[in-house]
Amino acid sequence: xxxxYHRIDRPExxxxxxxxxxxxxxxxxxxxxxxxxxxxxxxxxxxxxxRGTTPVILTFDDSSPGQFRLVQRDGDxxxxxxxxxxxxxxxxxxxxxxxxxxxxxxxPGADPPNRLFDQPALAxxxxxxxxxxxxxxxxxxxxxxxxxxYPEAVVRAQIASAQDWIQQRVPGYRxxxxxxxxxxxxxxxxxxVSGEVKGSTxxxxxxxxxxxxxxxxPGSSGFDPYRLPRIQATGTEMDHWLAHFDRHPxxxxxxxxxxxxxxx
Ligand SMILES: [Zn+2]
Numbered sequence: 001x002x003x004x005y006h007r008i009d010r011p012e013x014x015x016x017x018x019x020x021x022x023x024x025x026x027x028x029x030x031x032x033x034x035x036x037x038x039x040x041x042x043x044x045x046x047x048x049x050x051r052g053t054t055p056v057i058l059t060f061d062d063s064s065p066g067q068f069r070l071v072q073r074d075g076d077x078x079x080x081x082x083x084x085x086x087x088x089x090x091x092x093x094x095x096x097x098x099x100x101x102x103x104x105x106x107x108p109g110a111d112p113p114n115r116l117f118d119q120p121a122l123a124x125x126x127x128x129x130x131x132x133x134x135x136x137x138x139x140x141x142x143x144x145x146x147x148x149x150y151p152e153a154v155v156r157a158q159i160a161s162a163q164d165w166i167q168q169r170v171p172g173y174r175x176x177x178x179x180x181x182x183x184x185x186x187x188x189x190x191x192x193v194s195g196e197v198k199g200s201t202x203x204x205x206x207x208x209x210x211x212x213x214x215x216x217x218p219g220s221s222g223f224d225p226y227r228l229p230r231i232q233a234t235g236t237e238m239d240h241w242l243a244h245f246d247r248h249p250x251x252x253x254x255x256x257x258x259x260x261x262x263x264x
Contacts, residue, residue, distance in 0.1 A: 001214050001241060002039070002057040004230040008066040008084040017233060019066075019082040025238055026091045026098070029056055032242060036099030039136055040176055043205050043225060045218045049255040050097070054245075057215075059208065059230065060084060061140060061179055063106040065118040068126050077122065085135075104130055105140035105179040105208075108165030114144070124169040131170045139163055139175040139204070147192065148184035155186045160197035176205045183210035189226050214241065217253050 003025075007016040017025070037047055037055035047055050060067045069080040079086035084102075092100050106127070107114050116123040130137055141147065141158040142165070150158070159178065167173055178192055186192050194203040205225060212229025216222055231237055245252045 001034075002059060002208070002228060002230045003233040003238075004208075004210065005058065005060045005067075005084065005233045006062055007064045008060075008082075008087070009064070012235070014234065017235075019087060021235065022084060023087055023091065025233060026087070028238070028242055030091075030095055030098050032246070035097070036101045038101035038134075039103045039138075039206070041101075042218060043176070047253075047255055048258045049099075051255055051257040053255050054252050055255070058088075058102040059105060059138070059179065060102060061105045062110070062114045062144065063104065063117050063140075065113050067104065068117045068130075070119060070122055070126070077125070085130075100134050101136075103136040103138045103177065105138040106166070107140055107142070107144055108162055109142035110144055127166065127169045127173075131173050136177070137166055137170070137173060137175055138208075139166075139178040139202070141178075141181055144181040146182050146184035147180060147186040150186070152186075152188070152191050155191045156195045156197050159192060160195065160200045160202055163202050164200050174203075177208060178204045178206075179208040180210065193226060214245075214251075 005017055008019055008022050009016050010018050012018045012021060033053050034056040035049045035053045037049065037057055039057050041047065042055065042057055049055060067084045069083040070077040071080045088102060092098055106116055108116055112118050117126055127137060139159055139162050142162045145158045147155045147158065163175055166175060192204065192207055206228050207226045208228045208230055210230060211232060213231060215229055231241055
């Protein structure tokens, strides 16, 4: 499962998971033997998990404030304990074997509150924190453009300029993946895979959709990295898919140990 979160905030809504429900999601995954894997490791086929456990990937779209918020305490900026990053790190302290990984599909040029977590003075610090603390930053276009609607030049400019903005804040950082806003597939998928705009080159190892169910193993024959499906992490979808894999354990990817190369 590649889980797709949007807002972490109150109250619970179609595109909002409350901090409490997000914690509960992690708890339910943990109890059922799921462990976090970085999207990049999954794409490389490196699923280094203990024998008998199942990989799960977390993604967060649209850089809304509740995903990563800092608050001031005694003159220092510290994580708001109810933001997604803090919840993940608190959970990891409790259960170190759960793992540490998540990909954030940020919007450098969106209107507030979705522009880089909505604390402009802290945007650089946050992106650098993500890049240096084991998270991944993904491309989600400059301002959430539906790429199905635009000609090639606009599609490429949206992608390249989003990467430029990320690199201005985290020099040399290469987003390895693109999540398509609203699932809008450009007329030619190759426009989104790689390209060059005014000297800026981009290349994506995978392109993520907004829905589609669980992803296949990267070692399986039908695996298509340019149409990676995701599961929207709403209450209903979480209930559905956790129950589904409880009932159909044979459909679940189960690691054979740390040297697993995802051959099934
Ligand atoms: Zn989005």
